[in-house]
Structure formats: C-alpha cells, structure tokens
Amino acid sequence: MNRVRILAFNPVLHVLDYRVPEGKAVEPGSVVIAPLGPRQILGIVWEPERLPADEVPEYKLRPLLEVLPVPPLSAPLRRLIEWTADYYCAALPSVARMTLSSTAALRGGGTMTEYRLSGREPVRPTPQRAAAMDALHGEQATIRELAALAGVSDGVLRGMVTAGILEPVTVDLDRPYPPPNPRHAIPELSPEQAAVANRFVTAVKTGGFSPFLLDGVTGSGKTECYFEAIATAIDAGQQVLVLLPEIALTENFLRRFEARFGVPPVLWHSSLKSTERRRAWRAIASGQARVIVGARSALFLPYARLGLIVVDEAHEVSFKQDDGVRYNARDVAVIRARFEAIPVILASATPALESLQLAEAGVYEKVDLPARFGGATMPAIKVVDLRIEPPDRGRWLAPRLIAEMKERLARGEQSLLFLNRRGYAPLTLCRHCGYRFQCPNCTAWLVEHRLSRRMACHHCGHEVPTPEVCPECHTPDCLVACGPGVERIADEVAELLPEARVALATSDTLNSPEKIGAFVAAAEEGLIDVIIGTQLVTKGYHFPELTLVGVVDADLGLEGGDLRAGERSYQQIAQVSGRAGRGAKAGEVLIQTRHPEAAVITALAAGDRDAFYAAEAEARRDAGAPPFGRWAAIIVSSEDEAEARDAARAIGGTRPILDDVAILGPAPAPMSLLRGRYRYRLLINARRSAQLQDVIRAWLGALTFPQGVRVNVDIDPYSFV
Ligand code: ADP
Ligand code: ZN
Numbered sequence: 001m002n003r004v005r006i007l008a009f010n011p012v013l014h015v016l017d018y019r020v021p022e023g024k025a026v027e028p029g030s031v032v033i034a035p036l037g038p039r040q041i042l043g044i045v046w047e048p049e050r051l052p053a054d055e056v057p058e059y060k061l062r063p064l065l066e067v068l069p070v071p072p073l074s075a076p077l078r079r080l081i082e083w084t085a086d087y088y089c090a091a092l093p094s095v096a097r098m099t100l101s102s103t104a105a106l107r108g109g110g111t112m113t114e115y116r117l118s119g120r121e122p123v124r125p126t127p128q129r130a131a132a133m134d135a136l137h138g139e140q141a142t143i144r145e146l147a148a149l150a151g152v153s154d155g156v157l158r159g160m161v162t163a164g165i166l167e168p169v170t171v172d173l174d175r176p177y178p179p180p181n182p183r184h185a186i187p188e189l190s191p192e193q194a195a196v197a198n199r200f201v202t203a204v205k206t207g208g209f210s211p212f213l214l215d216g217v218t219g220s221g222k223t224e225c226y227f228e229a230i231a232t233a234i235d236a237g238q239q240v241l242v243l244l245p246e247i248a249l250t251e252n253f254l255r256r257f258e259a260r261f262g263v264p265p266v267l268w269h270s271s272l273k274s275t276e277r278r279r280a281w282r283a284i285a286s287g288q289a290r291v292i293v294g295a296r297s298a299l300f301l302p303y304a305r306l307g308l309i310v311v312d313e314a315h316e317v318s319f320k321q322d323d324g325v326r327y328n329a330r331d332v333a334v335i336r337a338r339f340e341a342i343p344v345i346l347a348s349a350t351p352a353l354e355s356l357q358l359a360e361a362g363v364y365e366k367v368d369l370p371a372r373f374g375g376a377t378m379p380a381i382k383v384v385d386l387r388i389e390p391p392d393r394g395r396w397l398a399p400r401l402i403a404e405m406k407e408r409l410a411r412g413e414q415s416l417l418f419l420n421r422r423g424y425a426p427l428t429l430c431r432h433c434g435y436r437f438q439c440p441n442c443t444a445w446l447v448e449h450r451l452s453r454r455m456a457c458h459h460c461g462h463e464v465p466t467p468e469v470c471p472e473c474h475t476p477d478c479l480v481a482c483g484p485g486v487e488r489i490a491d492e493v494a495e496l497l498p499e500a501r502v503a504l505a506t507s508d509t510l511n512s513p514e515k516i517g518a519f520v521a522a523a524e525e526g527l528i529d530v531i532i533g534t535q536l537v538t539k540g541y542h543f544p545e546l547t548l549v550g551v552v553d554a555d556l557g558l559e560g561g562d563l564r565a566g567e568r569s570y571q572q573i574a575q576v577s578g579r580a581g582r583g584a585k586a587g588e589v590l591i592q593t594r595h596p597e598a599a600v601i602t603a604l605a606a607g608d609r610d611a612f613y614a615a616e617a618e619a620r621r622d623a624g625a626p627p628f629g630r631w632a633a634i635i636v637s638s639e640d641e642a643e644a645r646d647a648a649r650a651i652g653g654t655r656p657i658l659d660d661v662a663i664l665g666p667a668p669a670p671m672s673l674l675r676g677r678y679r680y681r682l683l684i685n686a687r688r689s690a691q692l693q694d695v696i697r698a699w700l701g702a703l704t705f706p707q708g709v710r711v712n713v714d715i716d717p718y719s720f721v
Helices: 075-087 092-099 127-135 143-150 154-162 191-206 222-235 247-261 274-286 296-300 329-340 353-360 399-411 486-496 513-524 565-577 599-606 609-623 641-653 692-701
Strands: 003-008 015-019 031-036 039-046 111-117 166-172 210-216 239-243 266-268 291-294 306-312 343-348 365-369 380-385 414-418 427-430 447-449 454-456 463-465 479-482 502-505 530-533 546-551 588-593 629-638 661-674 677-687 710-715
Touching: 003 031, 003 092, 015 031, 075 092, 075 296, 075 329, 092 296, 127 143, 127 154, 143 154, 154 166, 191 210, 191 222, 191 343, 191 365, 210 222, 210 329, 210 353, 222 239, 222 247, 222 306, 222 343, 239 296, 239 329, 247 291, 247 513, 266 274, 291 296, 296 329, 306 329, 329 343, 353 609, 380 599, 399 414, 399 486, 399 546, 399 588, 414 565, 486 502, 486 530, 502 513, 546 565, 565 599, 565 609, 588 599, 599 609, 629 641, 629 661, 629 692, 641 661, 641 677, 677 692, 692 710
Parallel strands: 210 343, 210 365, 239 291, 239 306, 266 291, 306 343, 380 588, 414 530, 414 546, 502 530, 546 588
Antiparallel strands: 003 015, 003 039, 031 039, 111 166, 427 479, 447 454, 454 463, 629 677, 629 710, 661 677
C-alpha cells in the first residue's frame, strides 16, 4: 500500500498521512512537500508504526506533492531526533527542524549570483559609493549581504552594478570543499601521546560505539592526539564532527587544523552567510564535507558517513542550550555516537563530575594525559588573601599581584588578568538620591560600558547612552560605579603600569573572526604585555611568553550558589591557570580571594584535583544531586504577572505525590523578570530510578494554559535563574 506518514513542521497537526503518487517510491527519511488545506507544508517521511496518527480512510488521503532532491535522513538520525524529543520533553518537530536548518539547501544545487568589486573606478564617486568601495574590498557575497557589510542600501549597490563597479560572479552552490590530507604534517608524538592516539585510532578502525573521556592537563596535547583519530577516519572515507563550545575558539582551531591537514575544516555555526550554510549543509548530506567543526547546532546535521565525534572542552556549560529545545550537546553527542555505532571522544582538562562518574562506572573509557607536552611544567598556584593583603582604596589589584606584573613587564613577558565581568562596572548608582540603573525588561542591573558610552543589560540587550545627569534627581556628575568590570581593571593597569600595552579580550572587543585573529597575532608577536579578559580567554590559547595569570576575584563564581557553582568556579580558574607557562618559561598564578579556606581555593592551591572532586561528589551524593540523582525544572512565564503566577499555582496544585520524586516550588524565579516576561519556577529532584520524563509529561499534559503562558521543561538544568 502506498500510504506514508510524515512528521510535519506544523505546530499543531504534526503527524499526517498521505498517498504516494503512482510509480513513485518514497522511503523513510525522505524530505517531502505535502498539501495541507490550501497551503504546502514541509515534512519528513517516518516509519508509520513509530508515530501515532488519526486513522484517515484511504479515499480521503491527499497525494504528496514533491520529494525534495536531498538524501533521506538516515535511521540513526531519525532515532536521535526521537530520543532527543523524548528525553528533553520537547516537541518532535522542533528537534527535527534542527536537522533541516538550511531550507535553501533542500531545493537542490545549481548556481547563484554573487558580486564583487570589478576594479573599475567610478567616474565621480559619491561619498556613499566611496565608503562602500572601502568596505567591500576583497568581499564577495549577495547584494543584500554586501549592503549589510558596507552599511548602505541595496539600491546604492545596484547602482554600482549598473555602473560596472561591482561585477557579478556565478557561484556553483555545490562546489566541493578541498579534502584534508591526513599525511600533510604528521606530528611526532611523545610516547604518552602515542599510546592515547593509538587507542583512538584502533577504535575508529574497529568501528562500533565506544565513548572515551580524554582527561589531560592543559597543554598536554589533547588536540594532537584526537587529530590522529581524525586522520584515520579521513583515510577510511568517513566524516568527522568536532564540537567546540564557542565560535570564539574556532579561529585557533582552524589554524591548527590547517597546519596538520593542509586545508581548513568545514565550519558550521549560526552566523554563516546563507550561501555558506546551504553549501555546507549539502556537502555534509552528500558526504563530500569531511571534517566539520561547529557549535552545538552541528550535532543534528544529516551526515552521510559519520565515523567519529569529538567534543572538545567537554565540561563547558555552553554546550547546554537554554532556549528552544533545551538539550545538552555533550550528552546528545554520545547518544548520536551510540545510534551511529561510532567512537566519541569527550576531551577536557577539568571534566564534569557527571563525565568522571560515567568513566568510573565503566560506561566511558578514560584515557589520561597527566603531563604537559615538551617538558613544560604546570604553573605554581598561589593564593592572595585580600583580607590580609588588600588593594589600595578604590582599587582591585593587590600589591603582590601588581609587583609580579611589573616584573613580567620588565622581563618582556606577558600577564593575563581574568575577571568574568564585561564592561566597566556591574552596578551604577546616583550618589545624590541612590537611584540604581536597572533594566526595564529584566531583574538585572544595567552594566556601564565606558568604551562605547552606554549602559547595557547583558540578558536582553536593552541599552541606553550613559546619561550626564541622574535620570531620577537630575543632579549632574553624580553617578558612581560599584565594583569592577574588565574595563575598570584596564584603567587601573593603565595607571599602575603606564608603559604596558594592554588588550581587553571580551565578547565586546573580540566580536568577529578578524578581531580574534588580530588579537592572537598581536599576542603571539609580543605586541601585548597585559591581557585583561573574561571567560573568553580561559581556553584554547597558547601564548608561550605568558607567564603570569592573575585571577582578580575568585569568589565571584561562587555567588549565586547554584548546584554546580563550585565545580564551575574550579574549572574556570584551572582553565585560565592553564594559560600560564605553556612554553619554555615556567608560569605562576595568583588567585585573589576573601575565602582562602573554600574547598575550591584550597584544592587549586594544592594542585589536588582529586580532593576537590571527591568533596564535590560527596556533597552531591548527600543532596541527591546529579550525577547521583536527577534534577528537572519547570519554568512558567508570561508578560502578565498574574497570569504567570496563576499558571504556576495550577501546576503546583496538581503536583504528583511520589516516593522517588521531590517537587519544590512554585516560587518566583531568581530572575523574576526576563526579556519582559514574568517567571516562576518549580524544581524537581528525582532518584535515578524515577521515570522523570513520564511523570512530567503526564502531569503537564493534563493541564491547559492561557495563550500568553509559556511552560518550559528543562531536563538536567544548568541554569537556575
Ligand atoms: P591541550 O589541548 O591539551 O591544552 P594542545 O593540544 O593545545 O594541548 O597542545 C599544547 C601545545 O603543545 C600546542 O601548541 C601544541 O601544538 C603543542 N604540542 C602538543 N603535542 C605536540 C607534539 N607531539 N609535537 C609538537 N607540538 C605539540
Ligand atoms: Zn534586560
């Protein structure tokens, strides 16, 4: 019988049956266009027994309109989509949509027109044309993309096309990516590295699901080791996916990959141009793209021949997506490897407790690189007790840290100051009336950014120019900054070490691949003496002349006190410490704190990671927290405060009573207003034995809510705000 069931991207009716036109064969996974009422919808053909639908009599079935010219989604990918929707209590179409993330790619290959400067000079250049010509040097893109780049209207550029200043170029949408060469530059591995690399190489050759936890100190050569596994997969004609936690890290990765394999890998992230996205998607689906480096969204792409997945910096919190489908890419990567029957490598110097526990339980095979490569030693870590050695009034750097920085400067070495706070100050208030700058849309202070002269909310993007007078009492020059951000530390360094060349490294200053590239080049060429950065500089970078790391406020990470605050704080400080002394010269780390007795600080100072993890595990076990028990959150929000509260109460009022599940709340969320929505939270703590997702589905499924209410389920939450 030629009847098919499709999963449609329609929010309400998402499983529908259709008839296959005579003489056509449609297999599961095919991407199709089908009629729905007067409209056409996109869908994926699914195994009918796996998706329940209303029984529509044969004669009422409408025929499919079109099967799109892309390879059908594979069975392992379809199982991954089902698993993800099921585990994270998400809608199946929302997960499936992450796979078809370039709708343009579905329409097939062919050509399109891009434009670039022709070299012809305008006879009488208008100021707009002159500016556009400056901005578009070396660029080639569609008119719309070029207009955005140059900051002019499409019309200006069309005029330049007519005048012959811009010329059209026909681009083949399916032009192949150059293949990486596994033998381009084979490194000489140390015996320890070779042992690790061999383990991976064997696993790739053998095939089958094998999850690894690569636990190696910073600078041990984890990347070099997994590159050998990548080389093996390339040789075997397979594809490899490397997941990185942030795009900021890809610049560095690209250069190392190119040095090893001769060509750059294929990139996948949210800010690709639409043509790049379309080309990458098609090459991934056809198998032509061999090594793909991406942010978490690359995980759901339709790889034709995936042979290996690597998750680098696997402990990073940014692998957890906190809107839309709330999944953890690290965990879903392991599940994808299981369905694809391939190896997966989780690499980290500071693994998550969850990962260590799975290794201990024998689920992951743990491979270790306990020493730095090339004889480099781990940095010495010292604690500066701010209660005993306080900074001068109105300053944030203790005398000892300043003295060490001066010494580095005199020796021509580099220092790195780490403070995970963008802007000048986290809070600004009026000295006269006490007015505090707060975001109108969020429960958050506005952060002053002096460099760009604005006050900004880091949660919703709201910003205003920094005013001259207090908005409340209109007194001029009365605003005071409270606490430091990186810009304020930069001011302090400029006063104390006026001859030092200082670079700020935050998402405000390094917001494009070009700027990141320029920063890395400057640091490597010794053009920077002091780097002041947020978490952006804690990972990935290798600056041999960097011999001092100062942690400006080690207590910052412990504020808020969520479940993983201690672990996260430990990881962040250990990672940033790992930037020191990576070359021939030994490194030193000074940690400023008011709580030198805190477990995080004593473990870091003693270099005793095991002690920290043991204490942390003990505390989690007592609390029934992950990985020993499970958490889930229900977040209820609405633009109307009463509506949100009533919905939260309705959920709370129908809570199931179970032995192995404890339910806390509802309570106003710590961030009770976010992007204009009022928020309430419930927290669920379950034993591992509980059928957590089934409980939540049955509970929430029995309720209905007003249109304006959003109810989000967050399984294994990382954020508790
Ligand atoms: P990790 O990722 O463990 O912090 P990396 O892979 O970044 O370590 O290695 C640290 C530095 O040592 C890098 O600059 C890398 O190129 C270099 N390195 C590591 N192993 C080797 C090797 N076998 N041969 C040459 N250089 C190496
Ligand atoms: Zn805001």
